[in-house]
Amino acid sequence: MNENLKFIQGNEVCVEAALYAGLDFYAGYPITPSTEITEHMAKRLPRIGGKFLQMEDEIASLCAIIGASLTGHKVMTATSGPGFSLMQEALGYAIMTEIPCVIVNVQRGGPSTGIPTHVSQGDVMQARWGTHGDHAIIVLTASNHQDVFAITVDAFNLAETYRTPVILLFDEVVGHMRERIFIPEKGEIPLMERLRTSVKKGVDFHPYLPREDGRLPISDFGGAHRYNVTGLAHDMWGFPSDNPKIVYGLIRHLVDKIQNNVHKIARYKEYYLEDARTILVSYGSAARSALHVVENRRSRGEKLGLLELQTLWPFPYYLVQEKCADAKYVVVVEMNMGQILQSVKVSVDRPERVFLANRIDGVFITPTDIRNILRLIEGKGV
């Protein structure tokens, strides 16, 4: 049998993909339903000479990987709701200091301890706005194991390209479900490396002076150039500054480098959209049920389509507007109170035609749940 073919949990797929992407440093803290990622990392990393740390909490885990990333390593940590809440301050630090890292949040029910072993997609807005202050962020998700692999590699590529934290927002169903996955050969998916400075040793290096294209070359910390890094607003030297012009330039740079590239960052899949009258917009494991409904109805000749979002933030408004332009109804399928619904409504020309099919009780949303909402919208009763 082909040894690249595996039948494993989504969490383990994420580990395989991270290693494929070149990760060699991981720190984490056990929390359901993401623990398997930390366990597999503990086993796999030392075998390739990589480093694994189990830290005293999630704050320490994120801080440790930020430190390791700065010295030139590809890094990741994984957690779930409560741990993700703890990470918010350090997440902002990585945004402000432009240190690449990947943070996996395998979502469970919240708020607070919530329902640790059950599925939810309740952290979508937290991933967007959880850390304080104006900022942009990249948040990706996927609905099946082959896509979990690809999107995890992508997360590392985007983190390195834009020098930013990237959040992988998976959920309990994808994390724990076992499914067939084909691990690509090395080289099949291109890998991005961070842009390193060409400034020679001994020559003055400005660690926070972006190039004209917005990219910021890095010098591996502890290497050829000695410089300062701070979470305070800072000038091109990386030294604290409250000069309004400098602060303005910094915030614009942090936001623009991501928002201006929304087209390049948008990842999505589409099914039967060409002539769809009703379009389901979904993401993560919920998209599996949505796809089931679409295929089922298509077989009966009904014009249903699915837009599966893989990039949640920056939200691809242009994409949703374009794809849903001719739809009579748009139904957002998600396992929360409508966290992506709002962005979809803002995107389309007729927000009154956007509806929500959701579950918030810790139970995986089924095709029947979606079908019931569709019947209501179509005026057919339940």
Place this chain on the structure above:
Amino acid sequence: MAVKDYIRERFFPHIWCSGCGHGMVLNGLLRAIEKIGLDKNEIVMVSGIGCSARISGYVDFHTLHTIHGRALTFATGIKMSRPELKLIVPMGDGDALAIGGNHFIHAARRNMDMTAIVINNRIYGMTGGQYSPLSGYGTMSTTSPYSNIDHDFDVVELSVAAGASFVGRTTTYHVKQMADILGQAIVHKGFSVVEIMSQCPTYFGRQNRLGTAIDMLEHFKENTTPVGSKAKQKNPDLVERGIFVQKKMPEYCDEYDKIIERAKKGN
């Protein structure tokens, strides 16, 4: 190399109040580094938030100014990924032992090679004089306006109990001892803690009527004694200074290298 060569003059003047002990700690630290003869390029300084944390901006090393209480966790990531670098982590008393208390004890337990300096001025200076976990019972601050009922930690005892393999204490009055202990702590292979009792005349001194910076320094002279001295037996209120623990223990990065070897064999 002169001490001046370790400084980023571009970023002076510093932000500290006149009479503050932080500059004296910076001086002692640089003298220690100069004496050991470390290259600037092999030193990483990681700090958190507070007056003390600003030290990192002024020195010409690889410097990382992080978030409140978490300096040791960033340092852990850097050291683990680049074990050949020398890690120095200056922290204030609130930074190290209130918000960062959990990280502090776990870093001590792990015994990763780095030097934690707790600059203990018994107050939150940056925010204007609130009590810290080291202010102690009966002290005055803006958040203990009727006197503090919180008891303080003993940094040395806490560090010893948490497993630090090097533990020392000195004061800003004892500048030569400070440079000596810091030097030994930096050379020590393992997790080192050096508590430096320091003065904040602006907030702790003024609110507790301790006089000028010089009065506070005199206080360190009169109320401390070398570790194991007879004076301590006569007067138990004296605070001991010197080196309390200096022992060889397996260092974390070395231990992890063994794990890598073991894991590779199992492949």
